[in-house]
Amino acid sequence: MLGGDQEREQAADALRRHFVHGRLSTGELADRLDRALRARTRSDLVAATAGLPPVWWEVAVGIYGARWRVRRGVRRARVLFSLVRAWFKVNLVLVVAAGIALVAGAPVAPTLGAGVAAWALASLGFWHVWRRSP
Numbered sequence: 001m002l003g004g005d006q007e008r009e010q011a012a013d014a015l016r017r018h019f020v021h022g023r024l025s026t027g028e029l030a031d032r033l034d035r036a037l038r039a040r041t042r043s044d045l046v047a048a049t050a051g052l053p054p055v056w057w058e059v060a061v062g063i064y065g066a067r068w069r070v071r072r073g074v075r076r077a078r079v080l081f082s083l084v085r086a087w088f089k090v091n092l093v094l095v096v097a098a099g100i101a102l103v104a105g106a107p108v109a110p111t112l113g114a115g116v117a118a119w120a121l122a123s124l125g126f127w128h129v130w131r132r133s134p
Contacts, residue, residue: 011036011045018052079133083126090122 012033019029036048098115102108 007042007045008037008039011039011049014049014052023052076133080130083130083133087123087126090126091119094118094122 015024015029015032015036018024019026024032032048036045039045039048094115098111101111
């Protein structure tokens, strides 16, 4: 898989921290930095940092990012379920209204046409709300 600029910079920062802690010599730092900044794939980045312990600060950042993604996913799931529940209620009202109109003697074609149009507008509205949700 291809590696991006941010991943190359993170690898370079990790190599610099290892140099500061005395795990790399100046020559080895230059060689590994060159490999990390020229890396095209993630396996190239792994090769540039091979043999070095993980930098725990990056683990904390990764955990924070994962926590944020999980919370965002939970929030979006709640919004989705709320919208689905409201969408079903609107559809129930539309079906009941169409049924009452047909029982009361309204013409079939215009009643069903109006019901389909109302359903399409309601569905489009719910879709727009979903697309704009955080």
